[in-house]
Amino acid sequence: MENDFLIDRLSIEKMDKRVRTNLINCISGFKSLNLCGTFDRQGITNLAPISSVVHIGADPPLQGMIIRPVSVPRHTYLNIIETGYFTLNHVTENIYRSAHQSAARYQKEESEFDKTGLTAEFLNGFKAPFVKESVIKIGLKLIEEINIATNGTKMLIGEIIDIHLPEGVLASDGFLDLNKAGTITVAGLDAYHKTEKLERLSYAKPDQDLKSIDF
């Protein structure tokens, strides 16, 4: 565009801390938004919003999650290390305010479920709580913990054990209609957006036209 402007490395360094935090959290684009459910050995449940889940592989089915052990989700991190299990629950328009509130720094003995009006749900004997009000829910087992040397952040790799889905969102080819399920997306730390479908496209091959896939 004609009116682009540049923010270079030095300008980023000189920024006020909160300004930089907002900018850098926005800069990757829209993010997935999940509520991560855990409990500790005493059974005290914990819930935290997570926008750093990333696909690692389909076979075995793996998801990664970036977590800063010293910041807000430290109870989440400690619980996962302690029990080896966690859940990821999609956030919808109905529950994004509760999801946002669950990021507040509650005491360890307080459950974010109680504080935000969400309901802990125990399904299929899984060793971590799901969010009853969520639509798409995944149960994961911790399989690898990775230290990111540059800034002391961790990536936890979870293997998907159970998936809970509503009817009518799973296509025969495995595609999940997240828009129909009501899953929303977040920009930065605090800006919630719903989605509108544009198009699903066929597998790309050199010198072959793309086709629309109905969904």
Next chain:
Amino acid sequence: MENDFLIDRLSIEKMDKRVRTNLINCISGFKSLNLCGTFDRQGITNLAPISSVVHIGADPPLQGMIIRPVSVPRHTYLNIIETGYFTLNHVTENIYRSAHQSAARYQKEESEFDKTGLTAEFLNGFKAPFVKESVIKIGLKLIEEINIATNGTKMLIGEIIDIHLPEGVLASDGFLDLNKAGTITVAGLDAYHKTEKLERLSYAKPDQDLKSIDF
């Protein structure tokens, strides 16, 4: 929901490979969508769509990117290792079909820029090509390479050097209005969605009501 159904670990294992790939790629929720621009030592440019960028930290400003060295984006991976630099360029409604096509398995001597009608742009002396048609563009320097033992995938950590933005999308508090910029989001491997804003919320504190932030 009443009509939830369960897909357990064994059902996932037994799935047809392509069905499982679609399902597991969708299951984390909506993803960011960037075009990753690189070149090799001979200056041959490369472009690949990446939906696995994840926020690592704001100070220093770091983004992570999951990449499978043996699959389609192998030229991207090799170029980044060779030159130490890459760009991430947000995808909009105008260019998502070109972005999708850039995933096709072109030969190393063919540039995805030429094949998809996108324009390589060289800005501020940065050592990798940006996408002229994109709106929000980031130049990154490779700073850490992490091996994910479980499945042989890599995570590349890049430090943000330059950010190029259009006018009118950056708020005084550092928030970027991605919806206004026209940045889109992807579900799974192939389903493109635009967004509609719901609400931006104030920082969450225990026992304090959330407020809307205008944007």
